[in-house]
Amino acid sequence: MPGTFQESYAQDMAIFRTPLQWGMLGLFLIVLFTCPLFCSDRILTIMTMIGIAIISVHGLNILTGYCGQISIGHVGFMAVGAYISAILTAKLGWPFWVALPCSGLAAGMAGLIFGLPSLKIKGFYLIMATIAAHFIIIWVVLHLRSLTGGADGLTVPKPKIGSLVFMSKASYFYLVMVIACLATFLAVNIGRSRVGRAFVAIRDNDLAAEVMGVNLWSYKLQAFFIGCVYAGVAGSLLVHYYGFASVDQFPFMDSVWYLGMLIVGGMGSTTGAILGAVALKLLDELVTVVGPVLSAAVAAQAAASLALITRGLILMLFLIFEPRGLAHRWGMIKAYYRLWPFSHEESE
Amino acid sequence: MNFFLQLVVTGLALGMVYALVAIGFVIILKCSNAFNIAQGHFVLIGGYLGYTFLVPFGLPIWASLILAIAVAVVMGLLIERLAIRPLVGQPELAMIMMTIALATVLEGLATLIWGGEYKTYHGVLPTVTLKLGQISIPPESLIGLIVSVVTVALLMALFRYTKIGLAMRATAEDLQVVQSVGIKATTVYAVSWVIACVVGVIGGMLLGGVSGVMIPLAEIGLKAFAVVLLGGVNSIGGAIVAGIILGVLENVAAGYLDPLLPGGGLAQIFPFIVMIIVLIFRPYGLFGLVRIERI
Numbered sequence: 001m002p003g004t005f006q007e008s009y010a011q012d013m014a015i016f017r018t019p020l021q022w023g024m025l026g027l028f029l030i031v032l033f034t035c036p037l038f039c040s041d042r043i044l045t046i047m048t049m050i051g052i053a054i055i056s057v058h059g060l061n062i063l064t065g066y067c068g069q070i071s072i073g074h075v076g077f078m079a080v081g082a083y084i085s086a087i088l089t090a091k092l093g094w095p096f097w098v099a100l101p102c103s104g105l106a107a108g109m110a111g112l113i114f115g116l117p118s119l120k121i122k123g124f125y126l127i128m129a130t131i132a133a134h135f136i137i138i139w140v141v142l143h144l145r146s147l148t149g150g151a152d153g154l155t156v157p158k159p160k161i162g163s164l165v166f167m168s169k170a171s172y173f174y175l176v177m178v179i180a181c182l183a184t185f186l187a188v189n190i191g192r193s194r195v196g197r198a199f200v201a202i203r204d205n206d207l208a209a210e211v212m213g214v215n216l217w218s219y220k221l222q223a224f225f226i227g228c229v230y231a232g233v234a235g236s237l238l239v240h241y242y243g244f245a246s247v248d249q250f251p252f253m254d255s256v257w258y259l260g261m262l263i264v265g266g267m268g269s270t271t272g273a274i275l276g277a278v279a280l281k282l283l284d285e286l287v288t289v290v291g292p293v294l295s296a297a298v299a300a301q302a303a304a305s306l307a308l309i310t311r312g313l314i315l316m317l318f319l320i321f322e323p324r325g326l327a328h329r330w331g332m333i334k335a336y337y338r339l340w341p342f343s344h345e346e347s348e
Numbered sequence: 349m350n351f352f353l354q355l356v357v358t359g360l361a362l363g364m365v366y367a368l369v370a371i372g373f374v375i376i377l378k379c380s381n382a383f384n385i386a387q388g389h390f391v392l393i394g395g396y397l398g399y400t401f402l403v404p405f406g407l408p409i410w411a412s413l414i415l416a417i418a419v420a421v422v423m424g425l426l427i428e429r430l431a432i433r434p435l436v437g438q439p440e441l442a443m444i445m446m447t448i449a450l451a452t453v454l455e456g457l458a459t460l461i462w463g464g465e466y467k468t469y470h471g472v473l474p475t476v477t478l479k480l481g482q483i484s485i486p487p488e489s490l491i492g493l494i495v496s497v498v499t500v501a502l503l504m505a506l507f508r509y510t511k512i513g514l515a516m517r518a519t520a521e522d523l524q525v526v527q528s529v530g531i532k533a534t535t536v537y538a539v540s541w542v543i544a545c546v547v548g549v550i551g552g553m554l555l556g557g558v559s560g561v562m563i564p565l566a567e568i569g570l571k572a573f574a575v576v577l578l579g580g581v582n583s584i585g586g587a588i589v590a591g592i593i594l595g596v597l598e599n600v601a602a603g604y605l606d607p608l609l610p611g612g613g614l615a616q617i618f619p620f621i622v623m624i625i626v627l628i629f630r631p632y633g634l635f636g637l638v639r640i641e642r643i
Contacts, residue, residue, distance in 0.1 A: 120628065123441075139617040305459035305460035309460070319446050320435065
């Protein structure tokens with residue numbers, strides 16, 4: 001009989017069950033962390049950006065994918081984390097390793113405030129509340145000129161832990177990747193824990209969940225808090241990377257785009273969040289490469305419109321043809337490989 | 349007092365614009381239970397269409413209007429057939445994301461075709477400026493008022509007296525029952541998207557004639573959602589009333605509070621603050637139906 005059999009509870013619950021999976025993980029981590037040795041700075045920049053996006057999308061996945069609370073204000077919460085971190089390090093001179101968790105906590109708090117309406121509303125109404133959250137946050141940032149520099153932005157020092165300064169692209173790559181790996185590990189385990197199960201119950205039917213004894217009030221706010229902590233950390237990493245914080249780094253459409261990553265990747269799946277972030281960030285890179293060529297060949301505005309149209313079309317195509325996202329397709333490929341040469345599992 | 353009245357009147361104008369966008373949104377929602385984020389982008393396209401037909405083509409107003417409506421009908425049919433119909437029966441989020449994607453594509457198309465530039469055709473449309481004492485009534489409010497009233501009257505008649513209108517309301521209520529009595533749901537969906545497109549495009553043409561067309565015109569759609577929520581998502585009359593309330597409130601609040609706040613700009617987020625408050629205290633709005641849920 002082929003197959004892997006679980007003989008104990010611990011085995012059944014393990015994320016990595018076979019030596020092959022452990023080997024793949026080890027190989028992946030080795031390749032990932034030796035990237036700076038053989039990759040150009042440009043590729044490292046792209047990968048750093050992907051890492052930051054992955055952290056952010058993990059947060060959105062917990063909030064939207066697991067708990068079903070759709071948020072189109074995610075970038076607003078990133079901005080909260082970013083500005084808190086920027087103000088703490090630039091104005092108060094706090095060390096980066098203190099400011100980073102603080103930025104996560106601050107964004108989480110903001111998430112709690114704007115998550116309050118979620119106790120009474122859902123679906124479209126909640127989307128509207130999160131859109132409102134985005135615009136209110138950005139407005140507040142613009143108007144607290146003495147703290148945030150308003151529209152002029154704020155210069156942020158490069159992060160520094162002890163005597164180690166993350167100046168080079170490679171060192172920042174390591175910083176982001178370590179945090180991204182930790183974030184992924186946490187996200188996987190949140191999804192498997194009691195909290196994660198409660199989130200899924202709320203997503204599938206909140207009334208039924210409440211009847212079963214899931215405390216909606218507590219868990220919905222927890223989802224907002226956790227999701228926004230991720231956003232805050234990602235925002236902090238983003239502005240420290242650029243060495244500059246400005247509201248232009250947090251446009252409203254990016255919130256939509258993070259949700260797009262989640263849909264392309266697959267809702268409610270940690271793998272999906274990673275796949276979606278990687279796929280769409282790479283698509284963005286492709287557009288920035290192709291755009292100027294097209295602009296020169298067709299018309300000046302072609303580049304700007306190309307980005308918008310490809311984004312929209314990709315989202316549309318995924319919604320129609322692959323609504324469960326890349327993670328589902330990936331699962332099917334894995335199942336096919338596992339079952340080959342048979343095409344079906346007996347139980348299905 | 350004059351300052352206050354002027355603020356109210358300008359607010360009325362703004363409210364009418366909000367209401368126009370909100371009506372299109374409510375129609376889609378009433379008929380196909382889809383929340384259409386792209387409504388503001390229909391307005392944007394309408395504005396650019398108005399510019400194209402009036403300025404480079406140099407057509408008379410009535411011909412431009414007919415052509416713009418024709419384009420809107422085609423656009424509505426295409427959108428419904430290609431983007432919306434495949435998603436019938438999918439979760440609510442899928443439909444919302446689809447309209448967001450639609451908005452992105454429409455914005456991209458507008459950038460591609462018209463370069464995303466500021467276009468204006470001020471003076472081509474007849475504008476009337478009335479003065480009541482010391483208060484001047486901006487032309488937007490008159491045009492907006494007339495168009496809104498006509499649109500609402502037509503739509504109310506449609507929903508109350510025509511067969512397709514009744515079918516639309518029934519479809520919103522229960523898709524399965526409607527199909528079982530032999531109403532073609534696809535026709536109903538197509539008609540509702542066509543109507544929303546036409547309303548949006550007409551609104552955009554009028555708005556464009558007053559304030560010019562540019563990509564941020566689409567953002568009026570986002571603000572109009574506050575109107576929709578305040579009025580209740582499934583009430584056309586509510587959209588009008590809420591539009592006026594919100595427009596006036598926004599203007600008065602901005603007029604009195606902006607000097608007190610450093611930097612001002614309260615008008616930009618005022619609808620959103622109202623939105624949050626409405627969502628917390630009265631999620632179904634002033635005139636909306638309270639949805640009863642069963643497990």
